Amino acid sequence: METFSLLAQGFAVALTPTTLALAVAGCIIGTMVGALPGLGPSNGVAILIPLAFSLGLDATEALILMTSVYYGAMYRGRISSILLNIPGDEPALMTTLDGYPMARDGRASDALVLSGVASFVGALLATFGLMLLAPVLARVAYLFGPAEYFALYLLAFSTLGGIASDNQRKAALAACMGLAIAMIGLDNSTGMSRFTGGNLHLMDGVDFLVAIVGLFAVSEVFIFIESHGRSSAIGVKLESITIPFKDIVNTFGTMLRSTVIGFVAGILPGAGASLGSFLAYMSEKAWVRDNSQFGKGDPRGVAAPEAGNKAAAGGALVPMLTLGVPGSRTTAVLLALLMTLNITPGPLQFTERPEVVWGLMAALLIANIVLLILNVPMVRIFVKVLSVPPWILLPGACMVSFVGIYSLSGSYFDLVLMIVFGLLGYFLRKLHVPTVPIILGILLGNHMEDSLRRAMVISGGDWKYLFQSGISIGFWIAAIIGFVAPVFLRRFLKTPTPHTT
C-alpha cells in the first residue's frame, strides 16, 4: 500500500495546472517531432532540453515535459510506418510489416486506432510494472553478463529468417547484409577501425536511422520515379473512420503478451525498444495458431510491435532510474537531463528522491492518457495526409527525411550514405529481398558481436563459458527451437508454403 501513497504523492506533484499543461504541451511537441523520419524521440528530447532550462522548470517539471515528448514521439513513430511504409523511428520498424498492408487494404484508420490503443495498453501496463517492480527488477541487470546477452541476441537472430512470410532464404540473406554493415566502424575489443577506408565518418559505424530512411523512404522515391508514379506504394484508400472494436477485442491477448515481452526486453540495458518490438512480433507470430496472415495485414501484427515497443520504453526507465544505465538512446538523453538537474541516478534514487521518481510515474500515466485522447480522434487528421497527391507527399516526406538525417550529425556524409542505401533498397526491392532484416542486422549485430568478444576475453577463449548460466542455457534452447521448429513444423504439418504475391 506504500506504493499507492507514494503514487498519490506523485499525482499531487503531477496534477498541478502547470505540470498538466506541460504534459499536454510535451505530448503535442513530441507528436510533431516524431513526424520527421530520422528525427526520432531521442533527438526530440535532446533538442528540447535547453527549453526546459530557459523556462526555469524544476526537476520534476522538466522530467514531466521530457517524458511527455518522449512518449509523444514514440506514439507518432507508427503513423508513417502504417501510412507510408516508412518507419518514423527504429522501434516502429516492425509496425510496417502488417500496418502498411492493412492500410493498403483500405483499413488505414483501423490500423492507426488499433496501434494507438495497443500503444496505450503497452505503455500503461509498463508504467504499472515500473511502479511496482522497479527496485526489484533493477537486480535483473546484474544477472546479465556478456554470455547471457550473446545468447539473447542469438535468440533474436535465430528467428529472423521467419520474419518474411514468403522467402526465408532472402530474409536470411538480408540479415547477413545487415550483419556485414554492422561490422563497419571501430572495433571495441581492439580499438582498431574496420572497413572504414580511413574515413572518420565511418568510425562509429553506420547509423541505423540513415539505413532506415535510405532503404525505406529514398528507395520508395526511386520506384515512384521509375514507374512514372503509377505503381506508387501510397495506394492507400481512404474510408470512413470507425473504431475497430472487434480488432481491439480480438488482439487484447496479443497486447498483453507483447507488453510482458517488451517490458522484459526494455529492462535489459542495451536491448531497448527495437528488440522489444521485434521479439513481441516474432513470438506473437509463433504463438498464434494461424499465422498465415502475418505480413499481409494481420491486426495482431500491428498490435504486437506497438504494445511491445511502448512497454520496452517503460521498461528502459528501470535501469535508467535505478542503475543510471541508459537502456536506449532516448533514456541516455533523459539521463543527461537528470544529471544536469543534480539528480544522481543510482540504486538509492527511489529512496532519496521519491518526489522525482513518483512524480515521473504519475506523469507517465497522465501523458499516456493525453496521448490516447490525442491520437484516436486525431486519426482523422493523420489520414488526411493521404489525400495529398503522392507526387507531393512522397518528395515532401523525403525532404523532411533529409533534414532529419542531417540533424543527426550535421554532416552531408550521412546524406550521401542515405542515398546509397536508397539505391541498395531500390535494387533489393526489385529482387524481392525484404529490407526489414537488414535494419535488424545492423541494430543487433554490433551488440551480439561485442557480447561474444567480451565473453571470450573474460573466459580466455573458452567457449564453454557461453553455456554456464541457467539464463544463457535457456536462451540457447529457445534459440535452437526458434530456428529449427519452423522447419520441422512445415514438414510435419505440411503447411502449404505461401506464394509470393
Place this chain on the structure above:
Amino acid sequence: MVDHRDSTNPLEREWNKTHTTRLAAAVLLSLGLSSGLQAAECIAPANPGGGWDFTCRSIGKIMYDIKAVDSPIQVTNMAGAGGGLAYTHVVTERANDEELIVAASSATATRLAQNAYGGMTADQVRFLGAIGADPGVIVVAKDSPFQSLTDLIDAVKADPGQVAFAGGSAVGGFDHLKVLMALGRAGFDDITKVKYIGVDGGADAITQTIGGFAQAMTGDISEIVGFLKSGDVRVLASFTEERLPGEFNDIPTAREQGIDVVAVNWRGLYVPKDISDEAYNKWSDALAQVAASDEWAEQMQANGLAPFTKVGTEFQGYVDGVIEEIRTLSKEIGVIQ
C-alpha cells in the same frame, strides 16, 4: 568526405556556418529562445548525455548566467569518431571562428596521442582550459576479496587470467590505460595478458562488476557515486595527488598505496587555432569566471568533479605534457607503433 573549402572568404565562411548550424539551432530559434544576437556556439563532439555534452551545457549555461558572455551559448552535438569528426570540422572549416568553443577531456588528449583523429595533431587547435576533473578510480563489488589496490595488483601478478577489468572506454582508451599505468608502476610488465572489457559507459561497467562478470571496474568517480552511496561497491583507490575532499575523503589514493599514478579525466575546452589573441583571452577570461563561480562549484559537487583549474597557456603546456606521456605508454603497450 572532409570539406576542404577555403574558409577565408567571409561570405563563404558565413555560408559554412549557416550550413553547419544544425536543426537544433533552428528549432531553438523558432521557439524564440535566442534573442537575435549572434549566438556563440559550443560543440559537444558526442551525442547528448555524455561528459562532453555536460561540459558544453553546464559551462555554456553558467557563462551566460554570470554574464561572462552577452548572449546564450548554443550547444551543438557533433558526434562521431570519438570526437574526431568535430576536431576535423574545427580544423578544416572553422579555423578562425571566434564564436566557437569545443568540449574536450582526457579522451581528446588520448586520441590525439594515439593518432586516432585521422592524422590531425594537437597543435592544430588551441587548448583553452580545464576547470574540473573527474578523478580516476578502481572499484570492486562490496563482497570482493580485494581490500586494497595492492591486493588487486598482486592477484593480477599471480595470475592475470583471474582478474577481468571492465571500463566504459574501448580497448586502448583512458580507462584501460589507467589500469595499465598502475600495473606498470607496480612492476608488472606482461601488459598484453591483462583482461579488459570495454562496455558502453561507466554505469554498464559497474553493473558488470557488481554482477560478478568482471572483478574490478576502472572509471571516473562521477560514474560510481550512486553505487558508492548505496554500498554496492567499494573504491580501492583514486588516481589523484591527494585525497578527495568531502564525503570521498576516506578513499585512499593509489600513491598512498605505493603506486605512483595520477590519472584524472579533466573537463575543458579548446578553440580554433587561428583566432585572435584577443578572442582567446576573452574566452579564457570567461572560463576563469565560470571556474570561480558558485554555480560551477555546485555543478562540480553534484557531478563528483574535483577542482582542477588550468586556464590559458598553462593548460596548453599541461596538455602537451599529457599527450607526450600517453604516446610513450601507448607505444609500450603496442596500441600504436
